[in-house]
Amino acid sequence: MRNFKMTLQYEGTRFKGWQKQENTDNTIQGKMEALLFRMTGQRVEVQGSGRTDAGVHAFGQVANFHADTKMSAEEIMRYMNDYLPEDIAVISIKEVAERFHSRLNARGKTYCYRVLNTQVPHVFDRRYVHVVGEELDIDAMKSAAEYLVGTHDFKAFTSNKRSRKSTVRTIETIRIEKVESASMELLGVQDEIRFWYSGNGFLYHMVRIMTGTLLEVGMHKRRPEEVAEVLASMCRENAGELVPAKGLTLMEVRY
Amino acid sequence: MRNFKMTLQYEGTRFKGWQKQENTDNTIQGKMEALLFRMTGQRVEVQGSGRTDAGVHAFGQVANFHADTKMSAEEIMRYMNDYLPEDIAVISIKEVAERFHSRLNARGKTYCYRVLNTQVPHVFDRRYVHVVGEELDIDAMKSAAEYLVGTHDFKAFTSNKRSRKSTVRTIETIRIEKVESASMELLGVQDEIRFWYSGNGFLYHMVRIMTGTLLEVGMHKRRPEEVAEVLASMCRENAGELVPAKGLTLMEVRY
Numbered sequence: 313m314r315n316f317k318m319t320l321q322y323e324g325t326r327f328k329g330w331q332k333q334e335n336t337d338n339t340i341q342g343k344m345e346a347l348l349f350r351m352t353g354q355r356v357e358v359q360g361s362g363r364t365d366a367g368v369h370a371f372g373q374v375a376n377f378h379a380d381t382k383m384s385a386e387e388i389m390r391y392m393n394d395y396l397p398e399d400i401a402v403i404s405i406k407e408v409a410e411r412f413h414s415r416l417n418a419r420g421k422t423y424c425y426r427v428l429n430t431q432v433p434h435v436f437d438r439r440y441v442h443v444v445g446e447e448l449d450i451d452a453m454k455s456a457a458e459y460l461v462g463t464h465d466f467k468a469f470t471s472n473k474r475s476r477k478s479t480v481r482t483i484e485t486i487r488i489e490k491v492e493s494a495s496m497e498l499l500g501v502q503d504e505i506r507f508w509y510s511g512n513g514f515l516y517h518m519v520r521i522m523t524g525t526l527l528e529v530g531m532h533k534r535r536p537e538e539v540a541e542v543l544a545s546m547c548r549e550n551a552g553e554l555v556p557a558k559g560l561t562l563m564e565v566r567y
Numbered sequence: 568m569r570n571f572k573m574t575l576q577y578e579g580t581r582f583k584g585w586q587k588q589e590n591t592d593n594t595i596q597g598k599m600e601a602l603l604f605r606m607t608g609q610r611v612e613v614q615g616s617g618r619t620d621a622g623v624h625a626f627g628q629v630a631n632f633h634a635d636t637k638m639s640a641e642e643i644m645r646y647m648n649d650y651l652p653e654d655i656a657v658i659s660i661k662e663v664a665e666r667f668h669s670r671l672n673a674r675g676k677t678y679c680y681r682v683l684n685t686q687v688p689h690v691f692d693r694r695y696v697h698v699v700g701e702e703l704d705i706d707a708m709k710s711a712a713e714y715l716v717g718t719h720d721f722k723a724f725t726s727n728k729r730s731r732k733s734t735v736r737t738i739e740t741i742r743i744e745k746v747e748s749a750s751m752e753l754l755g756v757q758d759e760i761r762f763w764y765s766g767n768g769f770l771y772h773m774v775r776i777m778t779g780t781l782l783e784v785g786m787h788k789r790r791p792e793e794v795a796e797v798l799a800s801m802c803r804e805n806a807g808e809l810v811p812a813k814g815l816t817l818m819e820v821r822y
Contacts, residue, residue: 321690372690393688401688431650433656435576436626436695 323399367557442559448530456529456536457486467546470515483511526554622812695758696813703785711784712741725770738766780807
């Protein structure tokens with residue numbers, strides 16, 4: 313059996329997330345597996361580096377699958393892109409060692425959460441950004457983010473209450489940047505703030521709850537130091553709001 | 568009668584252009600006028616700075632309308648944004664002198680045409696960019712663009728053959744820039760090239776034909792100097808292809 317590693321992009325808007333489900337085929341994994349069955353005649357399991365939730369996008373999701381095929385990697389990529397809907401694309405594919413596993417071998421991931429800080433409606437990136445009207449104190453958010461960097465028990469920052477697995481994770485970096493673009497300057501109405509998170513793994517809803525908490529600091533509803541207390545409390549209720557899925561994109565998976 | 572000047576954004580994808588038509592209400596102007604009728608009970612004509620074609624977007628279209636209303640500009644803006652579909656937005660509105668006319672008073676406009684120079688499918692900005700797989704020589708395109716800047720008869724660069732109006736226009740600047748973005752670097756697969764055109768007015772299809780011609784120079788199908796010959800020929804057949812509407816955005820109207 314040959315093993316292929318793919319890098320995928322998708323707009324999550326109309327999908328029920330990555331993971332296939334019995335009652336719907338409207339998942340990324342489901343779409344990929346149906347297509348590979350059509351291509352190979354075999355039941356192929358597509359293993360993602362991790363699940364993305366309904367509405368979350370991917371700029372560089374990684375997945376692998378084993379298949380008996382004589383097709384080259386290039387031929388498979390072309391075939392898949394010919395049949396995939398326009399909101400999913402295979403942007404690279406290569407044959408890898410049989411033991412490669414996209415989830416188990418992942419060393420780290422980077423997510424980006426996009427916030428548009430504006431009072432007026434926004435048309436163009438409306439499917440990819442979360443709009444916040446309140447003024448945001450970027451320096452306060454940067455200070456608060458420092459408490460999250462490092463190895464911590466992130467139990468307060470996940471919606472998954474029942475799991476008995478470890479909730480300890482390591483965040484390598486959090487970068488908060490204000491994006492300047494010519495088109496924004498032109499009208500001077502919109503500021504985009506991007507939250508970049510890199511770490512060895514993220515719990516269910518973790519990036520969205522961290523972002524929601526940082527935004528509350530940015531609105532001066534919390535002091536930056538409170539983030540340390542939230543972490544220590546291990547209690548979800550103490551953390552901030554879960555921000556919408558559409559602002560979140562899985563940017564990269566590192567091996 | 569009070570006169571209101573609005574700045575509008577819209578994604579052109581699903582509309583049949585700016586100008587209202589008898590057989591469809593699926594135009595930007597048609598949507599705006601229907602909404603203002605609902606708001607004021609009056610037949611209000613919304614005058615745009617110019618038409619945009621089906622599929623063309625606007626980041627900063629300007630329009631004005633006269634109405635008898637006691638509402639403030641802010642109230643009108645809020646009302647309109649509450650009822651407009653999510654692909655149209657009023658991003659600013661103010662009361663202006665009665666004689667202000669968004670088309671007749673316009674001194675200049677800026678358009679941006681976005682090209683994604685990539686071999687792989689593109690998911691995120693697929694509604695806003697034209698994808699070109701061939702390698703593009705940016706320096707050659709910049710040299711070619713210099714022949715277009717200035718006051719010329721652009722008859723070769725319009726699809727409108729029957730009009731007997733002047734086809735002389737002045738292009739103030741053409742800027743061709745390669746956009747660098749963190750997310751593109753991350754995967755290293757996509758280069759975006761933006762063509763910015765500023766001028767006192769543009770003929771039907773002019774920006775899209777100029778861009779198509781410059782792209783042919785970028786692919787080395789034409790020499791930069793040929794652009795001067797195309798201009799002088801006054802003949803549409805000598806210019807390049809009309810590139811797709813979806814890459815084009817009206818960025819700004821100057822008064």
